[in-house]
Amino acid sequence: MNIKNIMVIGAGQMGSGIAQVCAQAGFNVYLNDLKEELVQKGIGVIKKNLTRSVEKGRMTEEDKTATVDRLTASTNIHDAKHVDLVIEAAVENMDIKTKIFAQLDEITPEHTILASNTSSLPITEIAAATKRPKQVIGMHFMNPVPVMKLVEIIRGLATTDEVYQVIEDMTKSLNKVPVEVEDFPGFVSNRILMPMINEAIYTLYEGVAGKEAIDEVMKLGMNHPMGPLTLADFIGLDTCLYIMETLHEGFGDDKYRPCPLLRKYVKAGWLGRKTGRGFYSYE
Numbered sequence: 001m002n003i004k005n006i007m008v009i010g011a012g013q014m015g016s017g018i019a020q021v022c023a024q025a026g027f028n029v030y031l032n033d034l035k036e037e038l039v040q041k042g043i044g045v046i047k048k049n050l051t052r053s054v055e056k057g058r059m060t061e062e063d064k065t066a067t068v069d070r071l072t073a074s075t076n077i078h079d080a081k082h083v084d085l086v087i088e089a090a091v092e093n094m095d096i097k098t099k100i101f102a103q104l105d106e107i108t109p110e111h112t113i114l115a116s117n118t119s120s121l122p123i124t125e126i127a128a129a130t131k132r133p134k135q136v137i138g139m140h141f142m143n144p145v146p147v148m149k150l151v152e153i154i155r156g157l158a159t160t161d162e163v164y165q166v167i168e169d170m171t172k173s174l175n176k177v178p179v180e181v182e183d184f185p186g187f188v189s190n191r192i193l194m195p196m197i198n199e200a201i202y203t204l205y206e207g208v209a210g211k212e213a214i215d216e217v218m219k220l221g222m223n224h225p226m227g228p229l230t231l232a233d234f235i236g237l238d239t240c241l242y243i244m245e246t247l248h249e250g251f252g253d254d255k256y257r258p259c260p261l262l263r264k265y266v267k268a269g270w271l272g273r274k275t276g277r278g279f280y281s282y283e
Contacts, residue, residue: 011042017145185250
């Protein structure tokens with residue numbers, strides 16, 4: 001199967017990044033969201049990223065113009081009837097995702113592959129909302145998408161080898177490195193990363209050390225580019241909590257129990273960088 005036209009659903013940080021790398025790789029991309037201002041904001045971020053690349057000599061002005069020309073703003077999910085692949089990058093909520101996939105199943109051509117950028121939710125359950133579970137797959141990009149090389153490709157229970165191969169090849173065409181992962185809560189990346197972040201929050205909660213000290217230990221002692229509490233703020237504490245809850249529920253193991261301090265911050269609306277306050281203040 002030859003993928004030419006793609007729809008990315010969700011024009012936020014992840015969705016706009018996915019749309020950018022797809023358009024740069026030569027695919028025609030519909031960037032879709034519920035409101036026109038959200039789509040235009042996403043396209044604005046893409047243009048800003050591309051301009052920076054031109055200024056740094058990483059791409060030509062002609063390549064930038066061609067990339068932007070391959071992007072189409074969309075607020076109508078029925079535009080999906082024109083595409084070979086949909087990559088959903090909506091909010092990390094199972095009800096929302098299954099509704100989107102059920103809609104897409106009705107709208108898209110029979111050959112269209114439906115992919116989710118979920119960071120923790122079961123692909124098999126998402127696929128069950130469609131009549132084409134063989135063509136549903138996970139494509140978990142890392143943030144920031146234009147920079148990070150990894151894409152976890154997650155097979156659902158019914159995903160065929162042919163569909164997997166198409167997505168693996170397409171991922172390589174984006175200049176990304178695909179890694180095959182089975183459908184377990186949190187996959188590989190978040191199953192390892194989130195408990196580490198959660199344990200760092202417990203370390204703060206129990207008064208073992210201050211936040212700066214915890215981050216310094218992991219940066220200088222373990223050579224991490226960013227401390228776990230800074231990283232949690234960057235990801236969003238609500239997202240961290242949601243993934244920990246998904247792991248806790250999915251495995252039924254208390255080693256994944258979210259730290260009470262994480263819950264407290266989320267209830268206070270201290271979600272990290274996006275709200276100006278998390279473990280650190282960004283105001």
